[in-house]
Amino acid sequence: MSSKALILVGGGTRGTRFRPLSLDIPKVLFPVAGRPILSHALSALTTVPTIKEVLLVGFYDDAIFKDFLADAAKEFPQFTIKYLREYTALGTAGGLYHFRDVILKGNPDKFFVLHADVCCSFPLKEMLHMAEEKAAKAVILGIRVPTQVASNFGCIVADPATKKVVHYVEKPETHISNLINGGVYLFDKSIFTTIREARDARHEAAVASPIGEEGGEILRLEQDILTRLSQDDGFFVYETRDFWRQIKTAGSAVPANALYLQKLFQLDPDAPNLAKASATILPPVYIDPTAIVSPTAKLGPNVSIGPHAKIGAGARIKESIVLDDTEVRPGACVLYSILARGVKVGNWARVEGTPTPPADHLSTVVKNGARVHTVTILAQDVVVGDEVRCQNCVVLPHKEIKTDVENEVIM
Template sequence: MKALVLAGGRGTRLRPLTNTSAKQLFPVANKPVLFYGLEAIRDAGITEVGIIVGDTGAEVRRVVGDGAEFGLRITYIQQEAPLGLAHCVLIARDFLGDDDFVMYLGDNFLIGGIQELVAAFEQGHYDAQILLTPVDDPRSYGVAQLGRSGEIVGLEEKPEVPESDLAIVGVYMFTPAVHDAVRAISPSARGELEITDAVQWLIDSGHHVHSHLITGYWKDTGRVEDMLECNRIVLESIETQVHGTVDDRTQITGRVVIEAGAVVEASVLRGPIVVGADTKIVGSYLGPFTSIGGGCTVEDAEIEYSIVMNASTVRGVSRIEASLIGKGVEVTPAPSTPRTHQLVIGDHSTVRLRS
């Protein structure tokens, strides 16, 4: 069995951060989202992985490498434009050959792994198996309708009136039968080859398509609030590890990870928190569910329930919370007189200021 990991999306909901970085490499507890998926694939016993990349392919290649760090053998497959999930299967035909495979969306975050899914697929002898989970508002997802024995009898993409509350999670199992499906379908109204259309083709052609309900936590990390929630979930499970330097004027409460080379002075840290390597925290407060990347400086500042990426500086500002701060960012106070806000903001940004 092989794996096909999709890491070519543009991440429009996370602009402007995704104007310069791959959304699949955004950190959750200081580890890229994509890494969690690759580890899940490895833990399921799969070692041959194809990664679909797009405009940010060079960054993904640089960070992930050949896969040896994960115990994987990785082949990169370039997608010239985001033409749909089924198009990814189409262009990966040579890599996939006649093997069964799992297709894993690289920006999905799934706790609990995919071992049960892979085992159920192999034991069930299905032509395809789709991972599903109940959601409060199915209108934002692909939605599945099930038969009495758990077989999928129909799919709808973001329906106005959903037939069920079962959303399609970004993990799919396929036999080579799907290659006929992706060649048979036509682009949707948005110009993409939809994987839901390919699965529906399998159903209509008499193939056995089964469901698998997840029992763990799942989130599509396409929005800032989703990233922060995933960060919270992972930080809930960390154990205290202090490899950096903490002075005796610092108060630490709860579970805190301080990576090698980090320095914490005269600060208050209330975990769970992760502080990255070679970061300096001085005279500051870090509240629960905060991740500070490597090479950062936080001085005379307060940060809670936030993600700060590598090489950023936050100095002299109070109470930053529920925020996602990119790489190499500088956050400092504006001049006190006149009482104004001084901003340099990229396209498609969101800024919330106190009046």
């Protein structure tokens, strides 16, 4: 059985919720647990030996992925990786339909479709097994979440015995189910018939939004296609009990970082660049080999330190992502935060967010009657002065913080 995989990477006009981090680097290339988000999906695809080609679909400029594709070709020699650039935003289903000839080249029996901004264990082999066992046309990854947040996602109603999907609603206004769409799919080629039918129905209803020379329209996989699939036979859900998290907002990168580091530490505590447990290391902690970390700095748990970062004596870092060329000076404290490239945190300064369990799927909290970010984010080249406290703030690039700030967006 031959198969392919597609990863939906979006484009430059999307990912606005990931700002200010996406001002410097596309969200899918942002490092989480020491690797670009996109690399985690590629690693998962290596578990399916029949995958020989991976297609990235989006509308970023081609140059964005040039270096990444060169590095990925060396890291993942088992399959070829190509970038298919949309001429304009086509929607998640519209992009698939536009490149259908490329996807179907070689006549693959099935193909995976992954959203790049999903953090999970990617149970692809299990989904493939279900598809074969059920003779399924489509399999969707499902995950249980707390009822109070379920309506923020696509909700699935499935037969508890057969796992056949009988109803699907994207972000329902009332409670439907706490089994939600995990953003990973396995389709056969009949999906293109379903997309074409959805497109034709749009034209007939005279609500189409014409784009491109083919006269198509923006078609969204979740809103336009999955609902239609649930009305037919052959659509099943594989429910995972392992970790799962969307990486939509900038702050959601911190719990995703924790989940990936914890999984890596469980599977291989001796993995490269994972620091050994000690009096100053509470694992899991990822430290790039080019980073300089004082032996008296205390790191962890769930910390990633990027290339050429400098961590000073007595510094404390917990539940945070520290990117390349960042400096955390002696005595400083960084908790539940993201320090982007080139950030400088002064002596005895304190940069902190608010702890939230990853299972909460929340990126904001209410403080003093106002909704604020749970994670403090310092964008590129921000400078925090000595002995300054910065709590629950988002700071845009090239700013200098000289006095204590709390619950603010600093532009």
